[in-house]
Amino acid sequence: MTRVTELQVNGAKRRIDAAAEASLLSVLRDQLDLTGSKYGCGEGQCGACTVLIDGSPRRSCITSVGAAANKQITTIEGLEQKGRLHAVQQAFLDAGAMQCGYCTSGMIVTAVALLRAYPDPTEQEIAHFMEGNICRCGTYLRIVAAIRQAASLMKEARR
Amino acid sequence: MSGKSVDRSSFFEPERYEFSARPAYHFEPGRREFFRLFGTGIAVFCLLKDAAAEQESGGGRRAFDQRLPQEVSAWLHVAEDGTVTVYTGKVEVGQNARTSLTAAVAEELRVAPGVIRMVMGDTDLTPFDMGTFGSRTTPTMSPQLRKVSAAARDLLIDLAAQAWRLDRSQRERLVTANGRITDPETQRAVDYAELVKERKLAQAIPAEDPLTPAARWTVMGESLSKIDGRDFVTGKHRYTSDLNLPGMLYGKVLRPPSFGASLASLDSREAEAMPGVTVVRDGNFVGVAAPSVDMASRALVAVRAEWKSVPQPSGRELFDYLKKNAVEGPGERRSRHEVGSVERGLAQANQRLDETYTVAYIAHAPLESRAAVAGWQGGKLTVWTGTQRPFAVRSELAEAFRVPEDHVRVQVPDTGSAYGGKHTGEAAVEAARLARAARRPVKLVWTREEEFTWAYFRPAGVIEVRSGVGSDGTITAWEFHNYNSVAAGIGTPYDVPNQGIEFHPVESPLRQGSYRALAATANHFARESHMDGLAHLVKMDPLEFRFKSLKDERLRAVFEAASRRFGWGRPKTQAGQGFGIAGGFEKGGYVATCAEVRVDRATGEVRVARVVTAFDCGAVVNPDQLRNQIEGANVMGLGGALFEAIEFENGRILNGRFSRYRVPRFSDAPTIEVVLIDRKDQPSAGAGETPIVGLAPAVGNAIFDATGVRLRSLPMTPNGLKL
Numbered sequence: 001m002t003r004v005t006e007l008q009v010n011g012a013k014r015r016i017d018a019a020a021e022a023s024l025l026s027v028l029r030d031q032l033d034l035t036g037s038k039y040g041c042g043e044g045q046c047g048a049c050t051v052l053i054d055g056s057p058r059r060s061c062i063t064s065v066g067a068a069a070n071k072q073i074t075t076i077e078g079l080e081q082k083g084r085l086h087a088v089q090q091a092f093l094d095a096g097a098m099q100c101g102y103c104t105s106g107m108i109v110t111a112v113a114l115l116r117a118y119p120d121p122t123e124q125e126i127a128h129f130m131e132g133n134i135c136r137c138g139t140y141l142r143i144v145a146a147i148r149q150a151a152s153l154m155k156e157a158r159r
Numbered sequence: 160m161s162g163k164s165v166d167r168s169s170f171f172e173p174e175r176y177e178f179s180a181r182p183a184y185h186f187e188p189g190r191r192e193f194f195r196l197f198g199t200g201i202a203v204f205c206l207l208k209d210a211a212a213e214q215e216s217g218g219g220r221r222a223f224d225q226r227l228p229q230e231v232s233a234w235l236h237v238a239e240d241g242t243v244t245v246y247t248g249k250v251e252v253g254q255n256a257r258t259s260l261t262a263a264v265a266e267e268l269r270v271a272p273g274v275i276r277m278v279m280g281d282t283d284l285t286p287f288d289m290g291t292f293g294s295r296t297t298p299t300m301s302p303q304l305r306k307v308s309a310a311a312r313d314l315l316i317d318l319a320a321q322a323w324r325l326d327r328s329q330r331e332r333l334v335t336a337n338g339r340i341t342d343p344e345t346q347r348a349v350d351y352a353e354l355v356k357e358r359k360l361a362q363a364i365p366a367e368d369p370l371t372p373a374a375r376w377t378v379m380g381e382s383l384s385k386i387d388g389r390d391f392v393t394g395k396h397r398y399t400s401d402l403n404l405p406g407m408l409y410g411k412v413l414r415p416p417s418f419g420a421s422l423a424s425l426d427s428r429e430a431e432a433m434p435g436v437t438v439v440r441d442g443n444f445v446g447v448a449a450p451s452v453d454m455a456s457r458a459l460v461a462v463r464a465e466w467k468s469v470p471q472p473s474g475r476e477l478f479d480y481l482k483k484n485a486v487e488g489p490g491e492r493r494s495r496h497e498v499g500s501v502e503r504g505l506a507q508a509n510q511r512l513d514e515t516y517t518v519a520y521i522a523h524a525p526l527e528s529r530a531a532v533a534g535w536q537g538g539k540l541t542v543w544t545g546t547q548r549p550f551a552v553r554s555e556l557a558e559a560f561r562v563p564e565d566h567v568r569v570q571v572p573d574t575g576s577a578y579g580g581k582h583t584g585e586a587a588v589e590a591a592r593l594a595r596a597a598r599r600p601v602k603l604v605w606t607r608e609e610e611f612t613w614a615y616f617r618p619a620g621v622i623e624v625r626s627g628v629g630s631d632g633t634i635t636a637w638e639f640h641n642y643n644s645v646a647a648g649i650g651t652p653y654d655v656p657n658q659g660i661e662f663h664p665v666e667s668p669l670r671q672g673s674y675r676a677l678a679a680t681a682n683h684f685a686r687e688s689h690m691d692g693l694a695h696l697v698k699m700d701p702l703e704f705r706f707k708s709l710k711d712e713r714l715r716a717v718f719e720a721a722s723r724r725f726g727w728g729r730p731k732t733q734a735g736q737g738f739g740i741a742g743g744f745e746k747g748g749y750v751a752t753c754a755e756v757r758v759d760r761a762t763g764e765v766r767v768a769r770v771v772t773a774f775d776c777g778a779v780v781n782p783d784q785l786r787n788q789i790e791g792a793n794v795m796g797l798g799g800a801l802f803e804a805i806e807f808e809n810g811r812i813l814n815g816r817f818s819r820y821r822v823p824r825f826s827d828a829p830t831i832e833v834v835l836i837d838r839k840d841q842p843s844a845g846a847g848e849t850p851i852v853g854l855a856p857a858v859g860n861a862i863f864d865a866t867g868v869r870l871r872s873l874p875m876t877p878n879g880l881k882l
Contacts, residue, residue, distance in 0.1 A: 019453070026452050030409075035401035036394020038575070040526050041607040045817035048526060076394035089392040096384050096783055099791055100253025101391035102526040102575030108392060127825040134817065136526045136576055137253050138794025139787065140828040 248288025294845025508627025527575020620644025737865025
């Protein structure tokens with residue numbers, strides 16, 4: 001059985017010890033105590049576990065740790081820089097785009113990827129890109145508004 | 160050691176909102192310990208009304224002794240650093256009670272929300288509370304916290320007046336704001352923090368009505384954003400499943416293949432031989448604890464069990480089953496309301512309408528599944544778990560392990576939603592059982608499939624409505640029978656001289672319990688759809704038809720507000736378009752919802768394009784969070800209205816995962832407009848539930864308007880609309 005002993009997470013090398021086929025989510029949560037990524041379904045259907053792997057959104061519950069080795073993994077914990085929230089995090093906060101907050105990490109991480117692909121997305125593009133993320137509390141409209149807000153914040157920052 | 164099977168009859172409580180279950184397992188007894196209190200500063204306790212009477216006869220306010228009696232409903236503590244710690248048995252499950260209760264304290268104590276720490280749902284620290292359900296936090300807990308806060312402010316003013324040697328009339332001029340008391344005459348000022356230094360003052364006060372009227376609120380009534388929102392956008396907040404204790408093991412439970420199955424034989428030798436693995440068999444309970452989740456999963460696979468199944472009902476015969484298995488004859492669970500004579504009313508009617516509606520079982524599917532972390536120390540059990548009823552879960556644990564309740568501490572981290580689905584402590588009992596055997600703390604997180612299968616469901620039901628109407632639109636008779644889906648919202652707000660309304664309990668084939676607004680969704684769906692049908696029978700506009708029989712001023716007001724914003728009565732602009740309206744009241748909230756649907760006749764696709772909801776829940780506490788709840792209720796309601804249904808066969812759930820059970824997603828969310836009616840002259844009611852009840856009938860009525868087809872089953876279009 002192949003074992004993985006190192007991951008690149010949020011810009012740092014982290015020691016782990018896991019079978020290559022173990023889920024990335026379980027290793028992040030149980031070995032690295034990065035519990036911001038959530039278990040929601042275990043079949044890649046809800047998006048609560050979403051992380052970025054080399055910049056692309058991936059469902060960490062159905063991604064093996066072997067497939068993530070030697071790649072850059074970004075979790076929700078890696079978005080805040082020097083105490084400053086990522087524009088998407090700030091926009092979620094400002095728009096009150098959450099209730100229980102359990103889906104929020106996955107939503108934010110997916111939205112970060114969305115805004116890399118579509119810096120100025122329409123509401124339809126947002127809904128399409130985010131379709132795999134479930135908010136059971138039903139705050140979808142607020143999340144769409146937050147992502148639109150983040151897009152304009154980021155556009156301003158680029159100027 | 161006896162594994163006690165679950166008593167189905169206790170799952171059904173028509174008149175009481177909370178869902179209570181006896182523990183599924185009873186375990187060996189343990190030993191007793193103790194419980195402790197707080198430190199320097201001042202503390203104020205709120206006593207419930209009954210206790211307050213007794214209290215007053217003993218001389219009104221009195222110093223507090225070491226014990227926290229049952230009649231204390233909430234208390235707070237102002238510490239030497241100015242921090243205000245508030246203790247309430249309510250829990251935060253996404254309804255933003257933590258934020259609204261913080262605002263209540265800030266309002267009356269005159270402090271910034273930022274200095275308030277709210278300790279919620281901890282059975283050792285917070286006063287007893289029945290649970291967080293039935294939209295009771297705003298109407299009951301909020302006023303109690305406001306009262307203790309006002310009393311604490313009063314006490315602080317007393318301390319300042321003493322220090323400054325002011326007499327009673329001079330005391331009156333002192334001003335409190337932002338945690339500071341100022342004397343405008345002398346310009347002297349003192350912070351609360353300074354006033355409470357080295358003091359140990361405690362006071363108990365009776366629960367009375369709060370002091371500051373809504374019209375003069377400065378913190379309440381404003382849109383305070385989620386108080387610890389930053390912890391959620393950064394992933395820092397720890398839900399139960401995120402907690403890690405030193406030496407903690409991970410648990411898994413072996414589930415029977417079907418409901419009602421019992422364990423016939425077990426071979427766990429292979430699992431037990433795995434390093435660090437503990438296997439527990441206790442009656443029908445089989446579980447494992449292991450140093451990693453992966454190891455626990457492998458150990459569970461290695462356990463070989465044979466189960467003895469018993470035949471169970473299936474979904475395809477559900478509605479027949481509910482009708483045939485109704486508990487007939489008088490009993491406390493059955494309820495009938497009768498006015499006039501339905502038969503006479505029907506005889507007077509010009510036209511009659513006789514319909515049967517059905518609602519499916521649906522799952523709460525909270526995104527955080529049931530989870531618990533449990534550990535034993537010196538015979539005392541501590542459990543963290545996401546539940547709406549921490550004290551009931553404490554009782555469940557005490558009963559399951561045959562230990563006194565004060566040996567059990569239940570703590571509820573802010574939880575990944577509940578919607579009425581987390582009244583019970585299954586995961587807590589299971590984790591505690593594994594922890595006791597392994598002599599280490601154990602974390603147990605239910606899988607999505609377990610949550611879909613072994614939690615409980617919103618009740619399914621059959622509703623029969625029979626009515627008569629005069630040619631002028633007067634409703635002459637109203638007969639309404641609900642089988643199984645419970646009595647919440649079963650009455651009619653319309654003026655009908657002859658009514659017979661009856662709830663028929665049934666031994667439910669599936670484990671069922673509370674749900675957001677419970678049966679009010681089903682009952683409103685049947686009633687408001689039927690009202691729409693009656694309006695068409697007499698060729699009246701559905702809104703005008705309702706107004707003809709509607710006297711309640713607040714309900715009329717929400718209907719008017721919603722229809723005005725929606726543009727009710729305007730002509731259709733495209734093919735397949737339909738408009739619907741529905742409304743009602745429940746738990747102190749008045750709601751009216753208008754929906755616009757688009758039906759694609761070629762594909763059968765039904766899309767809800769726009770929803771307008773007008774809502775009146777008295778004085779609005781937090782407008783933005785209220786809008787958030789109303790928007791969320793509409794989106795959640797869309798699932799039950801259009802496509803959510805639990806499928807089951809012979810004791811097995813067939814669609815217990817998100818790939819098979821469709822919940823509303825981004826593309827399903829319609830445009831939602833919310834009209835708030837802020838009644839500052841009315842007490843604030845809860846708002847997490849009632850806004851959901853108008854959606855399904857408004858959508859059904861809009862589908863009828865678009866197609867002429869009346870859909871009488873929830874969900875209405877699980878496979879699209881076949882025309």
